[in-house]
Amino acid sequence: xxxxxxxxxxxxxxxxxxxxxxxxxxxxxxxxxxxxxxxxxxxxxxxxxxxxxxxxxxxxxxxxxxxxxxxxxxxxxxxxxxxxxxxxxxxxxxxxxxxxxxxxxxxxxxxxxxxxxxxxxxxxxxxxxxxxxxxxx
Amino acid sequence: xxxxxxxxxxxxxxxxxxxxxxxxxxxxxxxxxxxxxxxxxxxxxxxxxxxxxxxxxxxxxxxxxxxxxxxxxxxxxxxxxxxxxxxxxxxxxxxxxxxxxxxxxxxxxxxxxxxxxxxxxxxxxxxxxxxxxxxxxxxxxxxxxxxxxxxxxxxxxxxxxxxxxxxxxxxxxxxxxxxxxxxxxxxxxxxxxxxxxxxxxxxxxxxxx
Numbered sequence: 001x002x003x004x005x006x007x008x009x010x011x012x013x014x015x016x017x018x019x020x021x022x023x024x025x026x027x028x029x030x031x032x033x034x035x036x037x038x039x040x041x042x043x044x045x046x047x048x049x050x051x052x053x054x055x056x057x058x059x060x061x062x063x064x065x066x067x068x069x070x071x072x073x074x075x076x077x078x079x080x081x082x083x084x085x086x087x088x089x090x091x092x093x094x095x096x097x098x099x100x101x102x103x104x105x106x107x108x109x110x111x112x113x114x115x116x117x118x119x120x121x122x123x124x125x126x127x128x129x130x131x132x133x134x135x136x137x
Numbered sequence: 138x139x140x141x142x143x144x145x146x147x148x149x150x151x152x153x154x155x156x157x158x159x160x161x162x163x164x165x166x167x168x169x170x171x172x173x174x175x176x177x178x179x180x181x182x183x184x185x186x187x188x189x190x191x192x193x194x195x196x197x198x199x200x201x202x203x204x205x206x207x208x209x210x211x212x213x214x215x216x217x218x219x220x221x222x223x224x225x226x227x228x229x230x231x232x233x234x235x236x237x238x239x240x241x242x243x244x245x246x247x248x249x250x251x252x253x254x255x256x257x258x259x260x261x262x263x264x265x266x267x268x269x270x271x272x273x274x275x276x277x278x279x280x281x282x283x284x285x286x287x288x289x290x291x292x293x294x295x296x297x298x299x300x301x302x303x304x305x306x307x308x309x310x311x312x313x314x315x316x317x318x319x320x321x322x323x324x325x326x327x328x329x330x331x332x333x334x335x336x337x338x339x340x341x342x343x344x345x346x
Contacts (some may be wrong), residue, residue, distance in 0.1 A: 004143065005142040034232075059194065096328075
């Protein structure tokens with residue numbers, strides 16, 4: 001199986017991510033696959049090594065899924081790390097992807113969560129169709 | 138599971154260095170990191186314990202150039218070798234496109250090599266991948282210990298133990314000194330790129346674009 005990201009898919013994803021940034025005032029959003037590959041990113045990530053961030057996020061999320069299973073849950077669908085000025089919010093996008101949102105004091109966790117929940121269904125539909133195309137090959 | 142991004146003309150693949158604890162997987166990556174140009178590689182990320190043992194993985198991304206006008210980016214991962222870290226090994230294997238099995242040439246590690254290879258086959262099988270079809274190369278590491286006080290296994294024994302069924306390309310190496318490290322990387326990259334190109338060509342026929 002391989003995953004094919006066409007220009008059309010990426011345009012749809014980009015529009016979702018762009019919308020997310022403008023309505024939530026987050027600094028950046030990244031969409032990554034659960035094996036650690038970066039699918040798309042939007043916003044301001046000047047000094048961040050996005051490839052490493054993607055790999056570490058997938059690992060972090062994977063470890064959390066195992067913790068969930070130990071506790072009898074299927075998985076934890078969101079994770080939040082709070083720093084002094086930077087915060088990061090991870091949320092599951094269907095079975096195959098994770099959305100990483102980087103934000104600071106300019107906005108609030110509540111608003112970020114609200115915008116993500118409004119967008120995550122559409123995003124998971126796009127991602128699911130992308131992985132489905134790969135599966136058929 | 139390569140990521141083929143037609144919008145950026147880029148293909149991303151994942152290669153995992155697998156093997157028993159202390160066989161030299163991280164050392165392989167460290168050597169590659171130290172000898173590649175900054176423009177072609179990313180940062181090296183390691184999640185390890187204070188005792189320098191890999192806790193989760195090491196990661197190094199490399200740019201391998203172009204095939205059919207598309208940039209090839211590979212991500213090299215290692216896994217923790219210790220037996221009890223099987224859950225993390227499974228996580229790292231997610232979406233793998235090629236494997237380097239690093240075997241420890243030390244005589245005392247003979248059983249651990251075999252156990253680790255069986256563990257690899259089992260973990261791949263759980264993901265629906267056969268060890269016989271995935272791009273795979275074997276590296277016999279620590280050959281520089283030959284002639285020292287540490288007793289090492291002859292090549293014939295290692296080949297018989299690990300490669301008699303698989304019959305994949307194998308290399309002798311000393312990851313610490315660098316011998317064989319790039320030969321191994323070149324071989325696995327070639328196999329992975331060949332595998333991916335085949336898939337891209339199949340897609341061209343289907344005119345996905």
